[in-house]
Amino acid sequence: xxxxxxxxRCYGNLTAVDALSIRVxxxxxxxxxxxxxxxxxxxxxxxxxxxxPTSGTARVCGYDVAREPLxxxxxxxxxxxxxxxxxxxxxxxxLQFIIRMRGLKAxxxxxxxxxxxxxxxxxxxxxxxxxxxxxxxxxxxxxxxAILHDPPVLMLDEPTDGLDPNQKHAVRQLIDTMxxxxxxLISTHLLEEVHxxxxxxxxxxxxxxxxxxTPAELERRSRYHxxxxxxxxxxxxxxxxLGRLPQVASIEVDPLDGRITVFPRAGxxxxxxxxxxxREQGLEVSEIQLERGRLDEVxxxxxxxxxxxxxxxxxxx
Amino acid sequence: MSPVSAVMRRELRxxxxxxxxxxxxxxxxxxxxxxxxxxxxxxxxxQADLQPFFxxxxxxxxxxxxxxxxxxxxxxxxxxxxxxxxxxPLTLWQAMLGKFLAAWLFIGxxxxxxxxxxxxxxxxxxxDNGVIAAGYVGSWLMAGTFISIGACLSALTRSQVVxxxxxxxxxxxxxxxxxxxxxxxxRGTLPRKLIHAMSHLSMLQHFEAIARGVLDLxxxxxxxxSTIGWLIAGVLLLDLKRTR
Numbered sequence: 001x002x003x004x005x006x007x008x009r010c011y012g013n014l015t016a017v018d019a020l021s022i023r024v025x026x027x028x029x030x031x032x033x034x035x036x037x038x039x040x041x042x043x044x045x046x047x048x049x050x051x052x053p054t055s056g057t058a059r060v061c062g063y064d065v066a067r068e069p070l071x072x073x074x075x076x077x078x079x080x081x082x083x084x085x086x087x088x089x090x091x092x093x094x095l096q097f098i099i100r101m102r103g104l105k106a107x108x109x110x111x112x113x114x115x116x117x118x119x120x121x122x123x124x125x126x127x128x129x130x131x132x133x134x135x136x137x138x139x140x141x142x143x144x145x146a147i148l149h150d151p152p153v154l155m156l157d158e159p160t161d162g163l164d165p166n167q168k169h170a171v172r173q174l175i176d177t178m179x180x181x182x183x184x185l186i187s188t189h190l191l192e193e194v195h196x197x198x199x200x201x202x203x204x205x206x207x208x209x210x211x212x213x214t215p216a217e218l219e220r221r222s223r224y225h226x227x228x229x230x231x232x233x234x235x236x237x238x239x240x241x242l243g244r245l246p247q248v249a250s251i252e253v254d255p256l257d258g259r260i261t262v263f264p265r266a267g268x269x270x271x272x273x274x275x276x277x278x279r280e281q282g283l284e285v286s287e288i289q290l291e292r293g294r295l296d297e298v299x300x301x302x303x304x305x306x307x308x309x310x311x312x313x314x315x316x317x
Numbered sequence: 318m319s320p321v322s323a324v325m326r327r328e329l330r331x332x333x334x335x336x337x338x339x340x341x342x343x344x345x346x347x348x349x350x351x352x353x354x355x356x357x358x359x360x361x362x363x364q365a366d367l368q369p370f371f372x373x374x375x376x377x378x379x380x381x382x383x384x385x386x387x388x389x390x391x392x393x394x395x396x397x398x399x400x401x402x403x404x405x406p407l408t409l410w411q412a413m414l415g416k417f418l419a420a421w422l423f424i425g426x427x428x429x430x431x432x433x434x435x436x437x438x439x440x441x442x443x444x445d446n447g448v449i450a451a452g453y454v455g456s457w458l459m460a461g462t463f464i465s466i467g468a469c470l471s472a473l474t475r476s477q478v479v480x481x482x483x484x485x486x487x488x489x490x491x492x493x494x495x496x497x498x499x500x501x502x503x504r505g506t507l508p509r510k511l512i513h514a515m516s517h518l519s520m521l522q523h524f525e526a527i528a529r530g531v532l533d534l535x536x537x538x539x540x541x542x543s544t545i546g547w548l549i550a551g552v553l554l555l556d557l558k559r560t561r
Contacts, residue, residue, distance in 0.1 A: 011561075048404040052560045073406040080404065084397035086327070088334045100323035101405045145401075 001025055001183050002047060002153060006056035009042050009207075016042040018207035019056065024200075026152070029179050031198035032187040035303050039207040040187040041081045044157050047185075048078045060153050074102070077151035079159055083142025087131035091122055091141055094130060095148060102149045112148060119174055120144045135162035143171065147178070154178065156186045160193060172196050191295045205303040219293030221301070228274045229261040230288040241281065245273050261291070320407035324415025325422070328389075332423055337385070345381055345427045349373065353434060366444050370434055371452040371528035375492050375520055378424075378463045383484035385423065386467025387477040389416050390555070394475040403559075409552045417461075417468055417548060424460040428453060448530030455527025458540040459520060463488055465544040469551035472558070488520075495519020 002024040009017040017039040024030045032040050045051040047058045049065045049072060058065045063072040085094055095117070099109045117123055120140045125133060130141060139162050146154065159175070160168045175184065175197055186197065194201055194215050201218055203211040211218065219225055239260065243251055247268035252261045264270040271290050278285055332338035352373040353359050359369050393399040402412060438444050467484040474480050493499050495516040504512055516522060523536040 045400065048400075050400050050404050050559065070406045070408070073404060076404070078404045080397065080400040082397055084401050086331070086398055087396070088331055089327075093330070097323060097327050098405070100326075101320050101407065103320070103406075 001059075001061055002155070002185055003059045004043070004047065004056065005058075007043060007046055007053055007058055008055045009039075009046060009051060010054045015207050017046070017053075017204075020204065020207070020209055021056075022202055022209065022212070024183050024185055026181055026183050027179070028200050029175065029184045029186065029198045030200045030202060031194045032185060032202050032204065033189065033191075033194065033299065034187075034204040036189070038205045038303070040204065041157055042207075043204070044078075044155055044185070044187060045080075047155060048076060048080070049073055050080075074149075075151060075153050077146035077149065077154045079142045079146040079156040081157040083139045085130050085138065085141055085145065088129060090127055090129050091133075092126040094141065095144060098145050098148050104149060112150065116144045116148055119147075121170065136164060136167050139163060140167070140171070143174075152181075153183045154185070156184070158188055159186055160188070160190065191299060194295060203299065203302050210302045215295065216292075218295060218298050222291075222293030222295070222298045223263065224261070224291045224297060225293035226269065227261050227263045227291040228271050228288060229259055229291060230274075230278070230285045231257065231259045232278070232283050232285045233258070241277060242274065245270070245277065247273055320405070320411045321415045321418070324402075324407070324412055325419045328416050328419030329423065332385075332419070337388075338423065341381060341385060341423075342427055342430065345377060346430055348377055349431055350434065352377070364442075366530075367434065367438055367449050367452055368528055370431070371456055372525070374456045374528075375459065375524060378460055379485060379488050379492065382420075382424070382460065382463040383467050383481045383488070385420050386464055386471055386484060387480040388471070389420070389468050389480075390472040390551075391475055391477045391480045394558075409555050413468065413548055413552050413555070417464060420464045420468070421457075421461050424464065425457055428457055428460075445530065451530045451532045452528055455524060455532065455536070455540075458537060458544075459524050459527075461544045462520065462540050462547070465547035465551070466491075469547045469554060472551045472554040491518065491520045493519070493521075495522040 002022070004020055004022050007017055007020045008015065020039075020043055022030070032043070034040050042051065046053045047060065047065065049069045052066070060072040061075040063075065065072045086097070089097065095113060099113065104112070117126065120143055122137075122140060122144060125137060130138060133141065139159070143156070143159060146156065154175075156175075160171050163171060172193070175186070178184065186193075188194065198215060201211070201213055201215055202209060203218075239251055239253075242248055242262055247264055247270045249263045249265045251263070253259070254261070262270060262274055271288075275288065278288075332341075349370065353367075353370040356369075356373065362369065390399070393402060403409070435449060438449075439446070463484075466487050467480070470483040470487065471477075471480040473483065495518065500512055500516055503515070507515075517539075523539045526533055526536055
């Protein structure tokens with residue numbers, strides 16, 4: 001379990017993390033989301049015991065990070081931002097160093113070492129020095145380091161940054177299999193990752209907590225939630241007819257590919273009436289999609305001020 | 318295995334993986350030999366002892382110890398590995414001690430490798446080997462003080478060059494502060510007690526007796542206490558970094 005209570009951190013006049021209180025339970029995979037410089041890494045550094053908070057407390061598995069730092073650190077597996085490691089060491093040496101630092105018992109450690117190396121597909125690079133590895137491999141070495149002691153709490157700062165799609169998939173599967181009994185906190189700015197991994201999302205900007213919800217709840221806040229979109233050439237006439245449907249609030253056409261999005265009035269379901277209308281008009285529609293809502297739009301909405309919020313890129317029909 | 322020895326082993330290994338260790342050893346041994354035989358008038362003195370060898374050690378350490386200690390914390394800060402190290406279950410003290418011991422053992426190895434000089438002096442005459450042993454112990458203790466200064470100042474900066482220069486500067490001050498020329502310079506302006514204190518602060522004053530083979534408890538305590546003092550300062554500096 002991870003708990004923070006009014007966690008605050010100032011750098012001079014800048015408040016990087018502002019009275020952040022979150023609580024992550026076992027079984028939860030919490031995605032910490034926010035624009036660059038929102039305070040994600042600073043918050044994680046305080047929870048990991050690297051930075052000392054200006055005020056407030058953080059607890060890992062019930063151990064106060066300031067009062068019982070060693071117990072808290074033993075319970076925690078942490079991947080710092082950028083996955084730092086000692087470049088002059090080989091992957092094997094580095095992982096053995098971590099085993100020694102964590103005081104793992106020899107036979108259990110070797111079994112665990114093999115397991116982790118297999119999970120992260122590091123077999124072939126064990127003898128290479130970390131300096132010459134690609135960014136993706138270094139990230140995987142950093143992940144291996146974080147999970148070697150099989151910690152009850154995992155905190156990963158941008159775990160899939162720099163990985164190719166296949167590696168991302170593998171790492172997400174790994175996190176997924178670990179998620180069941182563990183408490184996992186990951187930071188990311190990839191919204192697809194939230195869908196793939198997290199069952200809870202916390203959005204912060206300028207150090208403040210702005211939203212705490214499940215991904216589905218966030219999607220429901222999107223104006224795209226419940227909207228219907230389709231592509232159909234020569235649908236000029238039917239756009240007008242669609243606009244007259246009582247359930248429809250507005251219609252937008254993507255200026256680039258001509259895709260039409262129909263927005264419902266609050267609480268209305270419009271997939272069926274839209275489909276019916278299109279059929280009646282005899283329009284060829286190759287595919288039609290009911291939108292769940294767009295996280296990127298909700299993210300923008302939440303993290304930008306009203307004054308500097310970007311205008312939607314769609315043109316009203 | 319304890320975190321201290323894990324850190325120590327990692328540090329020692331990093332010396333030998335990079336050329337740092339070998340370059341250091343070669344320069345140390347060559348300089349130790351040259352200075353002893355040429356600058357120290359080893360033959361001309363016609364005395365079977367290693368005093369000319371030991372009196373050169375402060376000056377050798379002045380250049381070579383900062384080269385060993387400059388990367389100690391500066392590199393960890395720059396490379397981001399400090400965050401990794403300090404989020405592993407160990408205290409700042411254990412980390413500092415591990416790094417200090419690695420450098421200290423390494424200097425110990427360099428000292429051991431000067432054994433040909435000891436063989437030479439035993440071949441040429443009949444020196445008092447007790448005095449020589451005392452000289453080695455004293456020199457190693459002094460090296461510890463130099464290392465602790467370097468360890469502390471390396472924690473101050475993320476630049477290895479700055480760490481090197483600061484360490485060399487502080488060390489040269491501590492070597493020279495008790496020299497008559499320096500004390501004379503200040504004698505007019507500073508109170509007598511301060512002058513007296515300055516002369517006792519000097520590394521050279523404390524080491525000269527040891528180089529002659531006199532192991533005075535006060536001299537040993539001087540090196541021991543200043544080593545511990547600088548290590549404490551280093552740990553406090555590291556801790557301060559976490560709050561800033």
